Amino acid sequence: MGAELVDLILSPDGWRTAPVEPRLAATLMYLDRLTREPESVTEAFIDEVIAAGATPSGLESASLVCLVFSVINRLVDAFGADLSPVEAQTLGAVLDKGGSAVARLRGRPKPWVRYGGTIPAPLTTCLQEVRQGKGDAPPPIRAAIEARVARQAGTIRPEPPALPEEVTDLVDTIAADAHGVTDAHIDRLKAAGWSEPAVYEFVFVASFAAGLGRLERAIRLLAAR
């Protein structure tokens, strides 16, 4: 795939007209919805993208990509990252080289093993740690953040208890648009007495829940297909 085509796919709405194979075009349509409006990913929409050329296992695999980037995008944006064009070029070249090396080390591609409606075990473990494990932030607060953001990401959770206002302000911003996190959010949390490691955990849990909520919704809808 040429650089111009990649640029077109990554430009705002460019993917809608990019000349790519139907399976990829349908998967981009799916990822657009799952990332921006997860609650609008329904059984009917899944059927639509499959009819347009996507495959259930390809959609599951793409949903994992959505989880990974939903988390990392929020973490770096919330903590104050930027990327110059020179850095982007350097990182891109190293990652290309590294990705190829990893692929060689890990051998031949394997068929995707379907989730069957169940989230992968490592994520279940992480979810349990978030809810009940040791940490710098209190587990009930972490559990409430996870439930609040996962619900916003379109998955099923019981109504969580109310959070302190300064925490709600941070996690709702991370869930909706992590660019919107400012120094004021962090200062407010610190002024309320939260330690830096606790604030880090708030950000991680909100980011994790945004990714997990999307993946859970996708896996549930794809299970019967």
Next chain:
Amino acid sequence: MLTQPRLDMLRTTTGLVNRAKRAAVEKMFGGLYPAAVHVMSQKTQLDRSGYDKIHITYNRPSTEWSRPQMELLGAFVSSLNGCVF
């Protein structure tokens, strides 16, 4: 890079092991310390190893998508999130 880290704990790398890890990453990335690595390397008492393991699955080659296609899908999600990574 984290140009303006919002937490003091992200401004410095403490401990011999952590500094060695950072030096190795910077060598690999031509002197850069990628923000994604930076934020994920930060340790607190919360065990996040389950989440870390999912990256192994993400990096595993599958017959569904080639490696460049996977990276394209990742870049696509980042662009939808308005994120530079």
